[in-house]
Amino acid sequence: MTKAVTIADVAKLAGVHAATVSRALNPAPQAQVSPETVRRVQKAAKALGYVPNAMARSLRTSLSMTVGVTIPDLTNPIFPPMIRGIENFLAPRGYTTLLADTDGRPALEKAAMTSLLERRVDGLIIATGLHDHALLPKLFDQGVRAVLANRGAGKVPYPLVTGDDRSGILMIVELLYKLGHRSVVHVAGPDNFSTSRTRREAMVQACAEAGISCKVVSASALTAEDGEKVMDDLLSQRQNFTAVQASNDLLALGVLRSLRRHRLRCPEDMSVVGFNDMPFAQDFSPGLTTIRVPLEDIGTESARLLFESIQSGKNDSVLVRLPVSLVVRGSTCPAPKNKGAQAT
Amino acid sequence: MTKAVTIADVAKLAGVHAATVSRALNPAPQAQVSPETVRRVQKAAKALGYVPNAMARSLRTSLSMTVGVTIPDLTNPIFPPMIRGIENFLAPRGYTTLLADTDGRPALEKAAMTSLLERRVDGLIIATGLHDHALLPKLFDQGVRAVLANRGAGKVPYPLVTGDDRSGILMIVELLYKLGHRSVVHVAGPDNFSTSRTRREAMVQACAEAGISCKVVSASALTAEDGEKVMDDLLSQRQNFTAVQASNDLLALGVLRSLRRHRLRCPEDMSVVGFNDMPFAQDFSPGLTTIRVPLEDIGTESARLLFESIQSGKNDSVLVRLPVSLVVRGSTCPAPKNKGAQAT
DNA sequence: ATGAAAGCGCTAACAG
DNA sequence: CTGTTAGCGCTTTCAT
Numbered sequence: 001m002t003k004a005v006t007i008a009d010v011a012k013l014a015g016v017h018a019a020t021v022s023r024a025l026n027p028a029p030q031a032q033v034s035p036e037t038v039r040r041v042q043k044a045a046k047a048l049g050y051v052p053n054a055m056a057r058s059l060r061t062s063l064s065m066t067v068g069v070t071i072p073d074l075t076n077p078i079f080p081p082m083i084r085g086i087e088n089f090l091a092p093r094g095y096t097t098l099l100a101d102t103d104g105r106p107a108l109e110k111a112a113m114t115s116l117l118e119r120r121v122d123g124l125i126i127a128t129g130l131h132d133h134a135l136l137p138k139l140f141d142q143g144v145r146a147v148l149a150n151r152g153a154g155k156v157p158y159p160l161v162t163g164d165d166r167s168g169i170l171m172i173v174e175l176l177y178k179l180g181h182r183s184v185v186h187v188a189g190p191d192n193f194s195t196s197r198t199r200r201e202a203m204v205q206a207c208a209e210a211g212i213s214c215k216v217v218s219a220s221a222l223t224a225e226d227g228e229k230v231m232d233d234l235l236s237q238r239q240n241f242t243a244v245q246a247s248n249d250l251l252a253l254g255v256l257r258s259l260r261r262h263r264l265r266c267p268e269d270m271s272v273v274g275f276n277d278m279p280f281a282q283d284f285s286p287g288l289t290t291i292r293v294p295l296e297d298i299g300t301e302s303a304r305l306l307f308e309s310i311q312s313g314k315n316d317s318v319l320v321r322l323p324v325s326l327v328v329r330g331s332t333c334p335a336p337k338n339k340g341a342q343a344t
Numbered sequence: 345m346t347k348a349v350t351i352a353d354v355a356k357l358a359g360v361h362a363a364t365v366s367r368a369l370n371p372a373p374q375a376q377v378s379p380e381t382v383r384r385v386q387k388a389a390k391a392l393g394y395v396p397n398a399m400a401r402s403l404r405t406s407l408s409m410t411v412g413v414t415i416p417d418l419t420n421p422i423f424p425p426m427i428r429g430i431e432n433f434l435a436p437r438g439y440t441t442l443l444a445d446t447d448g449r450p451a452l453e454k455a456a457m458t459s460l461l462e463r464r465v466d467g468l469i470i471a472t473g474l475h476d477h478a479l480l481p482k483l484f485d486q487g488v489r490a491v492l493a494n495r496g497a498g499k500v501p502y503p504l505v506t507g508d509d510r511s512g513i514l515m516i517v518e519l520l521y522k523l524g525h526r527s528v529v530h531v532a533g534p535d536n537f538s539t540s541r542t543r544r545e546a547m548v549q550a551c552a553e554a555g556i557s558c559k560v561v562s563a564s565a566l567t568a569e570d571g572e573k574v575m576d577d578l579l580s581q582r583q584n585f586t587a588v589q590a591s592n593d594l595l596a597l598g599v600l601r602s603l604r605r606h607r608l609r610c611p612e613d614m615s616v617v618g619f620n621d622m623p624f625a626q627d628f629s630p631g632l633t634t635i636r637v638p639l640e641d642i643g644t645e646s647a648r649l650l651f652e653s654i655q656s657g658k659n660d661s662v663l664v665r666l667p668v669s670l671v672v673r674g675s676t677c678p679a680p681k682n683k684g685a686q687a688t
Numbered sequence: 689a690t691g692a693a694a695g696c697g698c699t700a701a702c703a704g
Numbered sequence: 705c706t707g708t709t710a711g712c713g714c715t716t717t718c719a720t
Contacts, residue, residue, distance in 0.1 A: 006713055017691050022715055029715090034689055049486065054462040055399040055408065056713035059696045064399065074427060075623060080418040087445060091452070096459050099443045101431060108435070115440050118398040142393065224627075253627060279419060283568075283597060285629030350697055361707050366699055373699090378705060400697035403712045 005048045014044035021045070025052065058120065066096045067306060068116035070109070072128045074101040076222065076250060077279045078295055079127065082149060085299025086125060093307060095122070102128050104221065110135075117144070123306045125149050126158075129193045145309045149302040152194035157317040159309070161301045163293035163324045165195060165275075169202035171326040172245055172273050172291065173210050180335040181243040181271060183213045187230050187255065189222045189247040196222075199247050199275060215241065219251055227254020228261075235262050242271060242335040249274035249281050249290055256284060256331070267333035277327055286330030294322050349392045358388035365389070369396065402464065410440045411650060412460035414453070416472045418445040420566065420594060421623045422639055423471065426493065429643025430469060437651060439466070446472050448565065454479075461488070467650045469493050470502075473537045489653045493646040496538035501661040503653070505645045507637035508665045509539060509619075513546035515670040516589055516617050516635065521554045524679040525587040525615060531574050531599065532562045533591040540566075543591050543619060559585065563595055571598020572605075579606050586615060586679040593618035593625050593634055600628060600675070611677035621671055630674030638666050 011018040016037060023029040024041035033041075044050075058064045069086060071079045087097050098121060100112035109128060113135065116124065124139070124146035136156040139146060148160040176184060186203045189196030200216060207214035217234060219226040227246060231254060234244075246252035252274030259266050266272055266286055274281065277292035301320050309315050355362040360381060367373040368385035377385075388394075402408045413430060415423045431441050442465060444456035453472060457479065460468065468483070468490035480500040483490060492504040520528060530547045533540030544560060551558035561578060563570040571590060575598060578588075590596035596618030603610050610616055610630055618625065621636035645664050653659050 004713095007715095008713080018713090019692080019715075020690055023690085026715085032689065037689080051458075051461050053403070053464060053713050054459075055402050055464060056696090057715075058399050059397070059403055059698090060713080060715045062696070074424040075421075077419075077421060077624075080424070083418060084445065084447070091455070096463070097443070099441070101428070103428070111435070114395075115398075117395050119440070120397060120399060253624075256627070280421075280597075280624050280627075283600070283624075283629060284627050285631070287629070348697095351699095352697080362697090363699075363708080364706055367706085370699085376705065381705080397697050400712090401699075403714090404697080404699045406712070 005050050007050070007052070009048055010041065010045045010050050013048060014041045016041065062120075064120045064122055065094055066098050066119065066121050067123045067125060067303075068098045068100060068113075068119075068121040069125045070100045070102060070112060070116070070128045072102055072104050073222070074099075078248075078276050078293075081279065081295035082127065082299035082302075085296035085301075086303040087299075088296075089300050089303035090307065095307075123147070123310050125302045125306055127151055127302075129190070140315075145306060145315055147302045147306040147309070150195065150298055152198075154194075157315070159302075159305045159316065159318040159320070161298050161305065161320040162195070162322070163291075163298065164321045165198045165324075166202045168275060168291035168293070168324040168326075169199055169245075170206055171324075172275075173203070173206040173212065175289070175326060175328065175332065176243050176245070176271070176273070177210045177212060179243075179271065179332060181212065182335070183241045184215075184243040184245060185234060185239075185241050186214055186216045187227060187244060187246040187251050188216055188218045189251065190220060191218070193222070196247050203245060213241075215239070219247070219254075222248050222250055224250050224254040224257065227251035228258045229254070231255045231258035232262075235264070243273065243332070244270060245273045245275075247275060249276045249278040249288060252288055252290070252331075253284060256286075256288070260285075267331050269336065271332040271335070273332060281327075282329060284331075289329045289332040290327055292325045292327050294324070297322055349394050350397070351394070353392055354385065354389050354394050357392060358385045360385065406464075408464045408466055409438055410442050410463065410465045411467045411469060411647075412442045412444060412457075412463075412465040413469045414444045414446060414456060414460070414472045416446055416448050417566070418443075422592075422620050422637075425623065425639035426471065426643035426646075429640035429645075430647040431643075432640075433644050433647035434651065439651075467491070467654050469646045469650055471495055471646075473534070484659075489650060489659055491646045491650040491653070493642055494539065496542075498538075501659070503646075503649045503660065503662040503664070505642050505649065505664040506539070506666070507635075507642065507668045509542045509668075510546045512619060512635035512637070512668040512670075513543055513589075514550055515668075516619075517547070517550040517554050517556065519633070519670060519672065519676065520587050520589070520615070520617070521556060523587075523615065523676060525556065526679070527557045527585045528559075528587040528589060529578060529583075529585050530558055530560045531571060531588060531590040531595050532560055533566045533595065534564060535562070537566070540591050547589060559583070563591070563598075566592050566594055568594050568598040568601065571595035572602045573598070575599045575602035576606075579608070587617065587676070588614060589617045589619075591619060593620045593622040593632060596632055596634070596675075597628060600630075600632070604629075611675050613680065615676040615679070617676060625671075626673060628675070633673045633676040634671055636669045636671050638668070641666055 011021045024033045024038045102109040127149040188200040274290035277290045281288040355365045368377045368382045446453040471493040532544040618634035621634045625632040
């Protein structure tokens, strides 16, 4: 591809040695070359349409100048902003981002990780839940630099960047309490995501302390479809509750869809709260009350940490917890007097 | 990274030559090696945690087994499905996808393209508008394999995969006509996107033929924010029209937001139609009437075409136009009797 | 300031 | 079936 014009071709045209071309074209050693020669080489390079071969360079320098980013689901709108944050930080520093979308499938996750490792990424930003729990310690032992974004992973000593889930849940519970809700449901995500666990536990605890009864139901994936299914089930059981808090906005969206299909009004019949403030959450019908998580900042911070780890050669176990805030929109209102949901 | 265990280490442990290791570990030449040796090599490789160096391999084979994908804006939800389509096709065939989000910035676009070329991608799927119009012919002349996805680019002889914009617009105009709309506005996207131009032209023509008056206004970017701005302007002019058709769903979303802020009801006071059926379009308030474009299929088809081009070595100029369909939701209704919008 | 030579890790010819 | 040899394109000593 891109025709085989190599550094040797440029050298010949410029009438110098290949090594000189290399020096003339790279910022650092450029000082060692006479300005005159630099100009000549650059002219020759442009004339030939020379494009340096990054793989050959990497092989020689053993620096790939790439970082791998693994995410569980690109179609979940919380990730594009995170990725943007990562790229905005890394690109100006010369790093290319290799994105691996595992589509939530463990098999793909392993394949993707292998592919990244074979490409000798200089570091990893891991935003997947990682089904293979043995993987992370293994990577760490091999000396692979990495940062965990958004999703923690037990006791592996990699840096971790997340939103402050616990305090987000606290804000939600406070809101629900003030609105008079005393019986709520928490739609939890799959337990192998650390955020799902954290949010569930925080919710249960905070509700208990506030004197709110909190029933927990679990969705099998963090998608609107699963949120909808879970809510369908719930409504068919004719339980009494006045608000639903979902582990993320996608699940909450599914709840909204289910409500609509059951001809229940949100928020009058049922308040709904999500988590993340994903793009378009404001545009749902009704706009979703949720916790704003600084998605792009999580990306930026992860990238910064990884960058520093690569530079320093150290892999300190930092925990960065970014502040979150409550965003109240149309999906919440005071609890109805005659507590409880009536499915049709 | 990943410790320096090379093919030579494996060779030593297995008591064979490096070349034999290479043969034993690669599917194709594996047949040339005795089963016994294969086993021994594999054992040694696993014991050492050997990870082949893809860059060294690529350097030798001059096949990077990567394809570059350039998109203008990852946060536009139409792209993740396209990317998924691409990866679903390419990954099983051994190709890794290098994603380059140009964020709509021409400078980034150039940098991203350079980075991809330096990494010697085996091919390119280009979904950006490409500000540098000289770039594409240049790439073509250099023999770079590429496929254009969704966004055409004049007369460059690369294959192109898109939705059938023209017939989509026709369906919309037919719907609006039936609903009694006789005065509409088309919110066009930036003119350097081929889809923007196609849709605008089709809209103007179809309206003319249907006897509908169509005013065109232009947004400076394909974002909800710009759609909102444009609609604000429009409403401040107190023009008479009963429906808005936007070049894509993001612009339409902006229109919905503007309407809401101006306390105009959609669809009663104003019908709104988008284009693309992006994820979550059904969840807007109200659900958006739009044209469903097979986003994932566009990705799959682009990938297939690129793959075939890489395999065959040829770069035929195909045009694949995927069928689209009308999705009617809550944002459209019969035109009000007293034609026209009244901004407050 | 420039050239010569070596080698990053791998695979493909060519022997044997 | 396996070993030898060479070289992909680049950067980096080490000389000069």
